[in-house]
Amino acid sequence: MAIRTHLPRLRPLSKRIALPILRPYHSYDHPPPPGPFTPTESSILSAAIPHIPSHGFTHTTLSLGTKDAGYIDASTNLFPNGTFSLVHYHLYTQRLALAKHEHILSPALKEREKVPGVGWKVKALTWERLMANREIIHRWQEALAFMAQPSHMPTAISELSSLSDEIWFLSGDTSVDTSWYMKRASLSAIYAATELFMTTDKSPDFIDTREFLNRRFKDVQIVGGTMGNVAQWAGFTAHAGLNVLRSKGVRI
Amino acid sequence: MASRSVFRSLWRASKLHPLPTRAPRCFSNSTRLAESPTQPSNHEKTTHFGFETVPEAEKESRVAGVFSNVAASYDTMNDFMSLGIHRLWKDHFVRSLNPGSSSTVDSPGWKMLDIAGGTGDIAFRLLDHATDINNSPSSTIIISDINPSMLAEGKKRSLATSYANSPRLSFLVANAEDLNTIESNSVDLYTVAFGIRNFTNKEKALREAYRVLKPGGVFACLEFSGVTNSLFDAVYKRWSFSAIPLIGQLVAGDRASYQYLVESIEKFPKQEEFRDMIKDAGFMVPGKGWEDLTGGIAAIHKGIKPVEKP
Numbered sequence: 403m404a405i406r407t408h409l410p411r412l413r414p415l416s417k418r419i420a421l422p423i424l425r426p427y428h429s430y431d432h433p434p435p436p437g438p439f440t441p442t443e444s445s446i447l448s449a450a451i452p453h454i455p456s457h458g459f460t461h462t463t464l465s466l467g468t469k470d471a472g473y474i475d476a477s478t479n480l481f482p483n484g485t486f487s488l489v490h491y492h493l494y495t496q497r498l499a500l501a502k503h504e505h506i507l508s509p510a511l512k513e514r515e516k517v518p519g520v521g522w523k524v525k526a527l528t529w530e531r532l533m534a535n536r537e538i539i540h541r542w543q544e545a546l547a548f549m550a551q552p553s554h555m556p557t558a559i560s561e562l563s564s565l566s567d568e569i570w571f572l573s574g575d576t577s578v579d580t581s582w583y584m585k586r587a588s589l590s591a592i593y594a595a596t597e598l599f600m601t602t603d604k605s606p607d608f609i610d611t612r613e614f615l616n617r618r619f620k621d622v623q624i625v626g627g628t629m630g631n632v633a634q635w636a637g638f639t640a641h642a643g644l645n646v647l648r649s650k651g652v653r654i
Numbered sequence: 655m656a657s658r659s660v661f662r663s664l665w666r667a668s669k670l671h672p673l674p675t676r677a678p679r680c681f682s683n684s685t686r687l688a689e690s691p692t693q694p695s696n697h698e699k700t701t702h703f704g705f706e707t708v709p710e711a712e713k714e715s716r717v718a719g720v721f722s723n724v725a726a727s728y729d730t731m732n733d734f735m736s737l738g739i740h741r742l743w744k745d746h747f748v749r750s751l752n753p754g755s756s757s758t759v760d761s762p763g764w765k766m767l768d769i770a771g772g773t774g775d776i777a778f779r780l781l782d783h784a785t786d787i788n789n790s791p792s793s794t795i796i797i798s799d800i801n802p803s804m805l806a807e808g809k810k811r812s813l814a815t816s817y818a819n820s821p822r823l824s825f826l827v828a829n830a831e832d833l834n835t836i837e838s839n840s841v842d843l844y845t846v847a848f849g850i851r852n853f854t855n856k857e858k859a860l861r862e863a864y865r866v867l868k869p870g871g872v873f874a875c876l877e878f879s880g881v882t883n884s885l886f887d888a889v890y891k892r893w894s895f896s897a898i899p900l901i902g903q904l905v906a907g908d909r910a911s912y913q914y915l916v917e918s919i920e921k922f923p924k925q926e927e928f929r930d931m932i933k934d935a936g937f938m939v940p941g942k943g944w945e946d947l948t949g950g951i952a953a954i955h956k957g958i959k960p961v962e963k964p
Contacts, residue, residue, distance in 0.1 A: 465757030473961055474871065476764060476843050480940045481940060483941075
């Protein structure tokens with residue numbers, strides 16, 4: 403009875419929940435959700451992006467974007483998050499752009515060439531994503547400052563996790579065990595660290611960044627390998643100990 | 655036994671004469687207003703005046719009566735009723751609009767229109783922000799109000815600002831549903847703060863806002879709205895229906911006007927509903943369409959007039 407009286411109240415509540423703009427998984431059967439930006443917002447933001455190298459992540463850039471898209475200065479009110487929308491738009495579009503790197507995802511193989519593994523693809527895609535910041539890297543610290551603001555941090559962190567998930571997914575990772583989490587967490591950490599390193603890198607063609615990235619991947623391999631070995635050793639020892647006790651007649 | 659029969663007869667009586675759906679509230683005379691003799695005939699178009707239903711033709715004059723009564727003590731009363739918070743709301747409203755901002759140095763400035771802006775509260779803030787923050791001394795504003803006595807109050811107050819008698823500030827007595835003296839596609843920013851709930855035909859006013867705004871121009875509305883937390887809502891309702899008419903009586907000597915005020919707040923469409931009204935008028939809304947202030951006591955709604963693609 404109590405349930406019956408409560409149910410009608412629950413139903414309108416569940417109706418009110420809006421469809422998520424971001425889907426936490428990849429689907430081959432359903433088209434991707436429309437994303438966090440409306441067509442008008444996208445047209446203004448994409449017009450604003452070319453102004454970032456000269457004006458940075460500022461209100462001026464946003465204003466110039468509205469003008470270039472045929473709108474007026476007042477139209478910047480379309481973005482309740484203001485300048486952070488520029489950062490978010492860059493993160494979002496560059497993440498989606500990764501799927502277009504055909505030469506990495508399905509490389510044309512010459513005869514007797516080995517099919518590149520998941521690890522190679524992950525490294526290549528991570529590098530491509532870093533290179534997408536190439537034009538605006540001298541302004542990227544402004545964006546990092548926006549992302550560190552408490553009100554914007556949830557969006558920034560969810561974009562980072564979506565990015566590492568996207569990279570692993572595109573590389574063909576199909577793990578379904580706890581390593582799923584380890585892979586994404588370690589890639590997120592590597593990416594965030596390398597991106598920060600890149601903001602101060604003055605070397606030609608970002609050679610230093612490339613080496614930094616390779617060292618981080620090596621670290622993870624060593625740590626991951628050591629962790630795996632330690633876990634295997636601990637498991638074996640525990641098993642052996644148990645069997646020794648059993649052979650002595652302990653009923654376990 | 656006797657008590658049971660008494661109970662039963664009472665119960666029957668209650669079935670025969672159902673209780674009025676809205677129980678009377680302490681300190682409030684809303685029931686009296688609701689039962690007032692001015693019930694319109696069926697064939698007339700009607701609208702809300704607080705909890706009363708009045709013919710559309712009558713609302714305008716009655717709202718005019720309310721604001722003619724409160725014009726002089728308007729700000730004192732606002733301070734008393736909102737404990738001074740209305741100033742924070744207005745400051746935040748203006749700051750979020752960022753009037754006068756521009757990407758170019760030789761910008762012609764923003765052309766702004768403050769509807770129902772009688773006392774100039776919002777208008778002076780908008781001009782201050784445009785001048786001091788965005789260095790846009792060419793931004794102008796038209797203060798429009800349907801009520802000449804509210805507008806007179808605004809003119810009086812403008813003398814204390816640096817905008818007195820400057821071409822940046824002008825006054826216009828007009829009904830927001832028919833702004834025929836203002837050209838189509840001419841305004842950058844249309845603001846209406848604590849005014850739209852008094853309009854007889856809100857849809858018509860929204861369509862008129864859409865007409866006067868430039869493509870890309872902004873409609874911005876600061877208005878009382880629905881409190882989202884039910885516990886806070888109970889406290890807030892108690893305050894507004896009991897204390898505000900009482901304060902009105904004590905400070906301004908006018909209970910009925912303030913009774914209308916709280917009733918009109920209650921009758922005004924809530925956040926989602928008003929957002930949809932703005933969308934229906936043709937505007938695009940930013941994000942979810944509104945921003946709650948102080949738990950939803952007030953809300954800022956915005957709409958942007960889309961640019962027609964050639």
